[in-house]
Amino acid sequence: MPARDTVHAQRSARFGEALRLAVAEGMLGETRPLAGFLDADGVRTSVASLRDAFDAEPRVRVLHTFAAKAASLVPVLRLLADCGMGCEVAGPGELRLAFEAGFPPERIVLDSPAKTRDELRLALALGVAVNADSFGEIRRIDGLRSPGSASVLGLRVNPQVGGGSIGAMSTATPTSKFGVALRDPGAREQVVRTFTERPWLTRLHAHVGSQGCPLELIAAGIAETYALAEEINGALGTRRITGIDIGGGLPVNFDDDETRPLFSEYVAALRTAVPGLFDGRYDLVTEFGRSLLAKNGFIGARVEYTKDAGGRRVALTHAGAQIATRTVLMPDAWPLRIGAFDAEGRPRNGPTMVQDIAGPCCFAGDVVAHARELPELREGDFVALYDTGAYYFSTPWAYNSLPRPAVYGFAGEPGALRFAPVRDAQSLESVAAESGLGHAEALTALFGPAGDLQGPAGNA
Known part of the structure; x- marks a missing residue:
């Protein structure tokens, strides 16, 4: 066999x-x-497979983060932290779980399209990395960031390379809610200006999708993001962008017991589509979830x-x-x-x-x-x-x-x-x-014994 x-x-x-x-x-x-x-031995083996795949490219430095939404359970997150993973979070609840699980701030990345000012303040105070999802969020960070913040700050872009077989899992479609749509008129130029005006902005982020998205589509989106990083650094005459967050999204085979595609096949697809990604000039971040645990x-x-x-x-x-x-x-x-x-x-x-x-x-x-x-x-x-x-x-x-x-x-x-x-x-x-047991009488208390509304409005 x-x-x-x-x-x-x-x-x-x-x-x-x-x-x-x-x-x-x-x-x-x-x-x-x-x-x-959950098979804890299997999880450790999957993490080792991910590491081995990228370790085959010796010049590249990678922070592998786990997408907390895929298993928002503190013991699971702690197991992954013990395996050397970082953590990608998409809201205040997941951020709290990541800290409870023992991930240090410098190994946590905050993503989401609707971060509040309070969420941003906390992340910047803690030194958590933040990928802004829009120009509006960049302007919020302008007003909230202190010069001494240790947070690595990036901008998420949508390379608009298309969707996979499951529309709801595809995040690089023309009208996706995520990131800055690069092919919209004037958007690419505005991205370049945004980096030109903000020396503290040093990372680009893209995530093409997950289940239903083939490796070639994912690699194409990362290639577009890499090309944008090269364009920005070329326009500025300096290596302003030092890191690229390439997201996650490796699909899972639900048809049988076989694990496919493999992380090594994913790296091979990236090497074919964008060989410069592995020459050591950019630090990389990954955000795998389902493919590590499913x-x-x-x-x-x-x-x-x-x-x-x-x-x-x-x-x-x-x-x-x-x-x-x-x-x-x-x-x-x-x-x-x-x-x-x-x-x-x-x-x-x-x-x-x-x-x-x-x-x-x-x-x-x-x-x-x-x-x-x-x-x-x-x-x-x-x-x-x-x-x-x-x-x-x-x-x-x-x-x-x-x-x-x-x-x-x-x-x-x-x-x-x-x-x-x-x-x-x-x-x-x-x-x-x-289900609100502690407030069981709250609504009936709005009314008097005869069913009249109490308070100023009820007495009017």
Whole structure:
């Protein structure tokens, strides 16, 4: 068996072992019907693959940051910090999580298209790098930045090289909300003027998109950004731009166990499209998220009921839109592979039948897998949703006030896996508190005993 196939077979067996142990140890069962699982060893291997790919270019200096939105869980972020990663954040919540996880300010990059003045003040005071998303934000930074700020400051540009197969994941389209649209009339000239007038502006940033964007499209966007950096430095007669943030966006294969494309293939595509990127004149920043974690995690869910409808078997589980939002709302763009396991967590075998794997949310489209050929599932069985280590269990949707599931990490050799809690399952008390329990009487208190509005307006 080829080495790559061996790795993938080992991954499938490893996840199967983890699910069986989770059932045996009570992490999954009738009272805990849903949980997320992340392979910490797999995450470390993915980070090493990223580093190895860029280390093959010895002259370039790279800060690899993890896109916090892909797994906004402090223990996961701390694992990545321990692996030497930096952190890319897109708001005050993610910035707080990054600090709680132990990332130093100089290894944090703040992106987002709608930063408030308070967010910018904090980032500049802490020394966090900031990529401004617009000329308007640059003007805000003009008024907020102190000469002694340690923050590396950049401008995000949209090279407008086009979109991939998923429009919502494509950020370099002509009308994208992100960055300065370089091909709009006068925009490129204004970018050059902006750098000319601001010696503290030293970085360019571009992110073409993620899932659905081929390597060639991503590389084309980075090539456009590199050309702009060369143009600005040439116009100024000095190396004003010293760094290029090339974003992330490496797509993930959701069709089978194989990891593709590889980080080494991504670097090769960049080397072909823009060889000057690796000559050592520019420091680079990357912002990978999904490609580091997706294939290192899975969701386990208990089958609560089965039924037949219109000649189709339906397995009703606890994994639906609240945990697999993108898959439910865009099933063609975000299909997930499903594993079938019996009540003991062992792989279910036997004849297959066409089945829908549905979730608990109260709308008809809450289906995570349509018409799949799987061994017949029964009440009390379990399903695994593969390739869900990024986004899925870390950023749940509170539809129907469904509580957030527990998340566990695991590590170790086959036959000796060890588990650790990453996030506790949300309690119903917490659900009620988040739903305004502490203000339960606030609206009725606006009215008197007879239902009259109280206060000056009610007495008028």
